[in-house]
Amino acid sequence: MTCPPFAVELRSLLAREDVRSISRRYFISNGFDGTLTSIGIVVGAVLSGVPDGLTVIRIGLGAAVGLGTSAVWSVWEIERAETRAEIRRIERAMLTDLDDTRVQREHRSARVLHATMSGLGPLVGILVPLTAFLFEGSVFTMVEAAVVSVALGIGVLGAFGAYMGSISGQRWYVAAARMGLAGLVVAAVNLVLPG
Template identity: 50%
Template sequence: MKLDPISRRYFISNGFDGALTLTGIAVGSYLSGVTSNPTVFKVAVGAAVGLATSGVWSVWEIERAEKLSEIDELEAKMMTDLEGTELEDRKMENRKMNSFMSGLGPVLGVVLPASFYLVPGLNTLQATIGAVFTAISMLFLFGVYMSRISDQLWWKAGLRMGLAGIAAAVINVVLPG
């Protein structure tokens, strides 16, 4: 099945959320004195599960309502029942893909950078730097990807997205606490 624009939006938006969440977890854990890399990884996975569940569940329900509304409108205009038609089936398949991509985005956005906490021999500072750098790099790549579908300059779009990760890290550092 071809990835439609809505699925792309959900994936990028929730991947963005995942990468920023991981940045907050990584920097916050380090600044709070957490020295157990496996503990930081477990917290990150917990966040990924929460974000993915939110992404899948909310999109499943949002798309259910939207698809039913679209079908109802079309049925009213056509004055016919579309239940069991190829059109209804296609709309429901899109709902499944949109939900899946909405859940996949934050899992990748959190778990990929958090994997630095599982690298043997890295201390917490090194793992944190690796995780934050990877999260920012993912944000940059999301921007580059979006530039390709919108005909923007890739480096500007990448920088705009990556800047969010830098901002999240800096805000975590300067917050009191």
């Protein structure tokens, strides 16, 4: 059984460390932003007296759409400019046009992968913590759902940190604790804000 061309191309892209590294950075960076945003939304919503979990989920989904769109769009444009500049440098060095060549197709495919991973990061970072509010009213009160949501967010941040620590040769648990600490800081700052 032969693989479809896009699967072969994806496998080839993922075999390249430079492509994996850039996609990983976008995913983790935007996932970090999404998770901290989610924690801020959750704590702020509960402290503001939002009456039910469904409303918190709706607010969070709005943030997910905004951050996800921003992540995809910005990375698409950034990578488009960077790869065009790189192709132009190669063309000047080789004195040839690289339109519709393997080099151009690989750059375009890498750009699609980077933008996709960039957009997935904030979706994971926002949606995982919000799952606690699916059980508000049946399993949790609003405050309990918020506590579980913040804990889930800290867990997501810790997973990001552990992963980055493991690939960089650091102690994964120290990297996890450093990333998770950011979630605690955001929750604490929101608790002490006036209003």
